[in-house]
Amino acid sequence: MCPSSTSIAFIGTGVMGRSMAGHLLRAGHALHVYNRTKEKAADLLAAGAQWHDSAGRAAAAADVVITVVGYPADVEATYLSDHGVVAQARPGSVLIDMTTSSPSLARRIAAAASARGSAALDAPVSGGDIGAKEARLVIMVGGDEAAFARVQPLFALMGKNIIRHGAAGAGQHCKLANQVAIASGMMAWVEALTYARAAGLDPARVLESIGGGAASSWAMVNLGPRALRGDFAPGFYVKHFLKDMRLALESAAELKLDLPGLAAAKKLYDRVAAQGWEDLGTQALYRLYTES
């Protein structure tokens, strides 16, 4: 269907979705949008996107449906409710959920879509709001190979590193693996700087010593300095990270897998949330170690 103009329903125009949908629109695709809060779609509507009053109606108007919503419960309602995306989608369409969600839910949606003659892909992303804005997201895909090939040109408008990891659910599994690495990785630099501070060292100078070697990580180098200057503004919300860790722990339990690092990080972030810091960035873990 690509590279000619494709009719795309874009459901979920929050910080991430808005940037991603913008790239599709600017590339000349016909955009049908729905969002819980209509105001958040205003820019897209002004740029020529067409508004619909429900996810199902937007889906019915398009050949490709892309969703970026909040929690797995939102994904389930959007896709599987009576007048939802799967029920309303045109036969032969491709449905792409780019929310970070449950692998088993992704498999259920793929089965339901397949039963109605469409194909569903799970394609969560990493790279955050900046990656979305600059169209260099990492896109981790699960689902039917032919459907993936069909929509690859659309993915290429939103991301740089696009890999299909297997059947339905595999994209979600890969994203959860990413979040599992982030979980212990946050403890790593937070505990190092907490220890340095308690030992009477200047943690910023310690970062200069340890930030370039075998102990270094993206999180240490990018979030460490923010935490040290008391900047806990969200790049990635504590509440969203908690959702992802919950999903990963559930999925690990299904796989009969013991992940002690993840379990320890989850407990710590529960304490971060209990401090009322759910809407801070994930670097608020440093605040938990040093203030509580």
Added chain:
Amino acid sequence: MCPSSTSIAFIGTGVMGRSMAGHLLRAGHALHVYNRTKEKAADLLAAGAQWHDSAGRAAAAADVVITVVGYPADVEATYLSDHGVVAQARPGSVLIDMTTSSPSLARRIAAAASARGSAALDAPVSGGDIGAKEARLVIMVGGDEAAFARVQPLFALMGKNIIRHGAAGAGQHCKLANQVAIASGMMAWVEALTYARAAGLDPARVLESIGGGAASSWAMVNLGPRALRGDFAPGFYVKHFLKDMRLALESAAELKLDLPGLAAAKKLYDRVAAQGWEDLGTQALYRLYTES
């Protein structure tokens, strides 16, 4: 005393020490060496270094003493025994322990040295055998500022990133902060790849998705591929990492600090050692998760 030729005692000519001492010798400094196993000093002796039968005798022949030995007990014996380095060192000399060791032992050595008219620095390194060979070690220094300034030109022959972090013990504290970050950082990528594998994904492809973003770390990128191809040869020995984690946990306990990530990692590496894998590289943690 620098940049003119300095008389240096170098004690401990293992893999790291040998490379480091070689740089000093090639820069024109007079080198006095001692090592438990004389054969390991053969290259240095052939290149003009002078052999001594004990650490104390080597120290007595030099104005700067550098030690790179194994465990804190070795450091203590080398410095504080009756005919050890502190007792034998010339007044006014600078004693530099570059072993990863205990911060409180570093303070005791500095006090003992000071009482006899010499100055002791703790200056552990990171960067491994390759960093030592290429003279681009990270050197983390604690101790007297004037002594640090005097030997800075010698450090510059062995390392690139050289920072004094405070009084005696501060270098060791910084190095332990580095090891604290490595500890949870190992769980991070190992758990991510273990999860991916259990979920039926190809962990090498997962690394392609997650190795460049917010979940990435030096360890993930450098040790992950080795672990996946079953290469557990030591870059950094499990037994040495366990020593460092023990030191960090002891030091954290003195500081009344709870570091749950470090504690979880230490428990896992105890299990790695219990498998008989003490002489494998630290990436053997992946083997523990996937084979046991």
